[in-house]
Amino acid sequence: MNIVEEATTEQRILLAARKVFSQKGMAGARMQEVADEAGINKALLHYYFRSKQQLFEGVFKDSSQRQFGCIWDSLKQCDSLFPAIEAFVSAYMDKMIEDPMLPLFIANEMNRDPEGLAEFIDRGKESRACFLRMVEEARERGEIIDIDPRELLVNMMALCVHPFIARPMLKHIHGITDEAFRRMIQKRRKSVPEFIIRSIRA
């Protein structure tokens, strides 16, 4: 009856692997733990995914797509910059609320093996270019100040992703609970776009 029980073995493996890998990282994850989490034998992992590396790539591919996939799409239908920024921040944060471990996991593994994993994050290339052009045009129309579009994008992603990267530190420094953290994120869904727009409005 459980959704986990209904799913195919391969899906259960990927789900378990995503949990273990994103928590412990490639080096810290243990095949046995993935097997336990999926409720199967360790040898069965190698039956579906020949090696740890292959299982990891399956998880990473899925995770990076999950994180970078439909974020860009959210702003494709926006015709002006400010709503696009709001849509981007909202979509990005929604994704991370779904799976808060993902950003740090991806950053970490990209750092470990930049060349090997580069191919996985190439999605949304044209959507990103589209957004950069949108910024450029808004600048030419004088709606915003003179700013490098790519720098603006870096700042946007920074403000979105950082609370999830630094969550343990924020929780300790500000002494907040899980619930307080979620409220903070909800507040940021509105305050971050305001922060950005206020700083670039001409």
Next chain:
Amino acid sequence: MNIVEEATTEQRILLAARKVFSQKGMAGARMQEVADEAGINKALLHYYFRSKQQLFEGVFKDSSQRQFGCIWDSLKQCDSLFPAIEAFVSAYMDKMIEDPMLPLFIANEMNRDPEGLAEFIDRGKESRACFLRMVEEARERGEIIDIDPRELLVNMMALCVHPFIARPMLKHIHGITDEAFRRMIQKRRKSVPEFIIRSIRA
């Protein structure tokens, strides 16, 4: 004659361990690699640091202090908010240019063992409180808009630290070299404080 040759064995070990641990993380680091990097026998590691855990804590304590230590001090002598923000961003970025692997390393290990490592990042508690009060006062004087000081601090740190966390992705997405990355960071030393101040100025 080399500085490494002159240093004491313990210093060489800590230097090598910091390099290996911050690149590979606790789980991925190998004691043998630390020993090789330090140019000594593996057993000698356990002579100076009884266990991997103890060596790791030595490195982490040093690293977290290096990252969070004197950043706050830089703004203690500032009497008004905007120069304090500029000083903070400059100091923070200087630290990270020195050792670009540190932020991701610390974020990662804090995520792995939040309780065990929490004690190490308690430095600068009162300086941080001092900064938050400074923001509060500026708000009461009407110099800046109505913003939660802690949220402002999160945003500041986000804009400083994110390029170093996401460096491999930025390098791949924007197709930039190491040299271009350093130029980008140098640009951000000025643009980030401007970005922040523009968005909070009343």
Next chain:
DNA sequence: ACCCGGTTTAACCAATTGGTTAATATTGCG
């Protein structure tokens, strides 16, 4: 010269871990 404390090393050990194998269970199908 001799010893003694701290330092360094080579060899070794036990536990972990990714991966394999061969046998068993299950499912689908003629």
Next chain:
DNA sequence: CGCAATATTAACCAATTGGTTAAACCGGGT
């Protein structure tokens, strides 16, 4: 049913890895 293909498991293996041990080295004091 019977049989073949697929799914699953228990037992096992080789390599890696953190850690230990006992011996050797080395400088200084007497």
